[in-house]
Amino acid sequence: MIGDDIDRALIVATQGGLPLVGEPYRALGEELGISASEVIERLGRMLESGLIRRIGAVPNHYAIGWTANGMTVWDVDDAEVDRLGGLVGSLPFVTHCYRRPRSLPAWPYNLFAMVHGSSREECATKARDIQALLGAACRGSDILYSTRILKKTGLRIGA
Template structure:
């Protein structure tokens, strides 16, 4: 459970941290508590699972990544978890997860997002993943985004 201060902290940060040299101090001032308490409360909420993570959500287009490709892979079921962990650990994969197949039209069960300045760059990254997967890979494709649909998580009201 969260108390009123935790809830206020979630509301204050759910749109992003302030772009100032000391963001936790700015939030602390807004909430009338100390910066150390802000950091400890956030840490506690992450550790307890109330919030999943604190991280940057970049606008890929603004930083020059105009090609955003969701690579999809048909990976042997008995190897997908282990191989997914390896693929997810690549520095150019921003997120990686397993999903159920929808046979016969959709044989893919491993998804890995890659970004680049061009589709050729994304294809080169996909080729690296294919080489890593080796014989465990039965097929793949790349689905390119054409626009940003959502850049935020769940929001709660104040």
């Protein structure tokens, strides 16, 4: 739950990104009527509590040349999926990793990991690295390639 009205206003003010200025926390503080140090303290508290997950840059992977985007899907032993998912998610080239329920018999996959590259071959190489990490716990896999961007924003809350 959001701590108070200032926390809510801070989330609304930052959900589209930090201000693109030399001192973004100062700019936010001025907008909200608080100091830059209070902005930093509040964001830190919200990170620690899990109210927000991260503060970071989100590059446009198409603009930096990663035009091949593959969601790798894996049929991993349920007894190992959480442990192995943590390892896959920590790979530097995996941008999203999560567990999802299977939909048998048509969809046996329960582990998903997004990889990006300048070509499908580069994505396939990264998938082979994931396969090597999963080892015998993996019973099958596939790569679903993006064909177009439908949405590039996260959850937004209103003011």
